[in-house]
């Protein structure tokens with residue numbers, strides 16, 4: 001799941017999985033997870049197939065490669081598609097049980113476009129540009145070989161192309177579950193990780209599918225290929241090591257009381273994972289805080305910091321519809337037992353807003369919920385029209401009845417004695433420095449921790465049971 005977000009090697013991402021950063025598309029990811037957890041809270045059930053866990057494992061999944069999601073505000077439908085396989089393609093009217101419309105045995109490519117004069121017609125052109133097929137709404141394309149190339153990316157399985165609501169083409173990959181996982185695991189964890197960590201990742205990814213088969217049902221497929229589900233890049237990114245991890249755990253999933261568990265995972269925790277109630281709310285007996293003592297402390301984004309100017313914070317608040325005026329402080333008012341910020345107050349001259357749990361992280365797009373805030377306060381000279389004349393006291397003069405003094409250092413607070421006033425003038429924020437540890441939401445399996453455990457000799461099932469306590473791997 002995008003929890004997978006959690007790749008640490010930046011270069012790896014750039015090369016194979018540029019979308020795999022857990023924090024890209026995090027808004028949508030979080031919304032969806034919150035939805036799931038809210039349902040659990042309100043209705044008291046976990047969305048799982050109402051059958052024996054093992055019997056509920058599907059053979060095939062439908063993965064949205066290009067699609068439009070009106071409600072989610074996402075659209076990557078395509079106007080042109082170039083397809084080819086080394087042994088030609090067969091085009092059916094629907095699934096393979098539909099009628100065969102056209103076939104080609106060579107290795108040349110075909111191009112499919114949406115007819116610009118219609119809002120539902122698809123045109124299939126051969127390599128020489130001649131139109132070989134016109135068809136409304138849907139095409140189901142089966143390659144003669146194992147893989148099919150779609151705009152340069154290779155996929156196992158078949159490709160469904162359709163027009164939805166007059167948009168450009170929606171493209172869905174119909175693929176075997178295990179074949180799908182071949183294209184997921186290398187995007188969610190480095191393929192050179194220890195075998196047992198790769199296997200743990202494969203099982204977590206397989207289990208994730210079972211609880212999310214209906215996630216995009218309204219769009220005609222099960223899961224998308226983006227971090228908001230699990231990053232999937234098909235055959236093009238497969239590696240021998242990750243394929244072996246999928247094969248070596250074939251059909252295995254994490255269960256709790258006989259049902260598939262909700263297997264969230266993330267990159268690194270900073271020492272301890274988090275109880276789901278402190279992140280998205282809700283209660284899962286196995287999504288609780290556990291010690292993450294084996295994680296490598298040098299993972300991508302393990303130690304991080306971010307800096308903001310007061311104006312940047314004020315703008316972020318404004319965009320949320322909360323005009324706090326001039327920022328005066330950001331106070332962490334509550335932490336979880338594991339140390340994560342679970343309540344935070346952003347105060348200004350006109351008002352304040354309180355954030356809880358995961359929102360403490362997402363409001364400022366931080367890498368994790370485990371952080372400290374340093375307001376870097378200083379003295380400002382503010383005129384009556386609110387213009388700031390100085391953000392540091394260094395070299396500024398103070399004039400009193402006894403003469404003039406010059407500040408040699410930057411003062412965070414100032415003691416003032418006047419005719420009718422004696423007290424401390426609190427400094428106003430200068431640069432807000434946020435320093436944190438870990439990357440990702442910290443609920444469930446820590447991928448860095450899993451790697452560390454694997455190196456220490458733990459098997460994949462022991463790793464999974466550590467991060468999802470009380471579960472079974474079967």
Ligand SMILES: [Zn+2]
Pocket residue numbers: 215216223224225226228229230
């Ligand atoms: Zn998705």
